Amino acid sequence: MDNMATDSRDEPQTDFIYCSGAITEVLKFGCCRLHSGHKVLFLIIPGNPGVVGFYKTFMQTLHSTFGYRHPVWAVSHAGHCVPPASMDMVDDTSSAEDDDVFGLNGQIEHKLAFLRKHVPRETSLVLVGHSIGCYIILEMMKRNPELKVLKAVMLFPTIERMAQTPQGKVMTPVLCQMRYMAYLPLFLLSLLPDSIKASLIKLVFSRISSLDHSVIQPTVGLLSxxxxxxxxYMGGQEMRKVLERDNTTIKKNLDKLIFYYGATDHWCPVQYYHDIKQDFPHGDFRLCENGFRHAFVLDAGRDVAKMVVEWIRGDLTT
Structure with missing residues (x-):
């Protein structure tokens, strides 16, 4: 009966737009067009790959737990989605190349451009970042201090020394020196029927006993x-550019920031949690006690969303 009561409001809308000249997928729960009367927007800035479909369960839980009062949107990274048949990856190739829209800096400017065009300036923002999305959010707040950020929730934040992490040491040579070697197998995978891709993905994820099966189709798209x-390409730039933590921006916005670190996160060692907590003793830094993985969307999107609601509920009662 509960499902019958909430089904219509739980159905998201997916829009494909050009932003900064590149194809962008926007997943929306709740109101699909904002006007000046909308007080609060939840905006999800994904990790890498920046595929919004991975966050569907997480977003739906945020939307429903707040009583469907606030729209919850996620904006993909530029070029991390499959264009519809009527659209290309970019609408202006030379401009996309000049602005390096698929690079890390280009992705930051891409998110700021999205806000300028699609979100009224007076709308307050609850920004939720995951992994490199947290770095992007800090850069957004640094580059546009006028953003009306009510809260910024940083989930499993990769905001410093990425190449020095256990996973970074493995992936840096892969992403920076051997990236082109992966293109041929990726191309061959893209030729497979979607049904076979889905079967392969399920096999890879078979060790995850409580897998959220809503992530299967977005992963198929990623391989298409x-x-x-x-x-x-973006990942290679992350290894080279995410170096020192931006303490200046964190200090300026400390009262708006909530950080959630994984206890066994190979992209962000626990030592990083202790370091930042020592540097900012009055900040809101939390260490996972639930065993959630860095890629929490695979099996814990609902649980993490419920935590986020509890953290920020008081900030949305005014």
Whole structure:
């Protein structure tokens, strides 16, 4: 009976737009067009790959737990989605190349451009970042201090010394020196029927006993074109550019920030949690006690969303 009561409001809308000249997928729960009367928007900035479909369960839980009062949107990274048949990966190739829209800096500017065009300036933002999305959010707040950020929730934040992490040491040579070697197998995978791709993905994820099966189809999409190559290109830049923690921006916005670190996160060692907590003793830094993985969307999207609701509920009662 509960499902019958909430089904219509739990159904998201997916829009494909050009933003900064590149194909962008926007997943929306709740109101699909904002006007000046909308007080609060939840905006999800994904990790890498920046595929919004991975966050569907997480977003639906945020939307429903707040009583469907606040729209919850997620904006993909530029070029991390498969364009519809009527659209190309970019609408202006030379502009996309000049602005390096698929690179890390280009992705930051891409999110700011999205806000300028699609979100009224007076709308307050609850920004939720995951992994490199947290770095992007800090850069957004640094580059546009006028953003009306009510809260910024940083989930499993990769905001410093990425190449020095256990996973970074493995992936840096892959993403920076051997990336092109992966393009041929990616291309061959893209030729497979979607049903076979889905079967392969299920096999890879078979060790995850409580897998959220809503992530299967977005993963199929990731293997269906240039999306994975764009994600790897961005990843290579992350290894080279995410170096020192931006303490200045964190200090300026400390009262708005909530950080949630994994206890066994190979992209962000626990030592990083202790370091930042020592540097900012009055900040809101939390260490996972639930065994959630860095890629929490695979099996814990609902649980993490419920935690986020509890953390920020008081900030949305005014």
């Amino acid at each position: 074109g240039d999306s994975a190559a764009n994600a790897m």
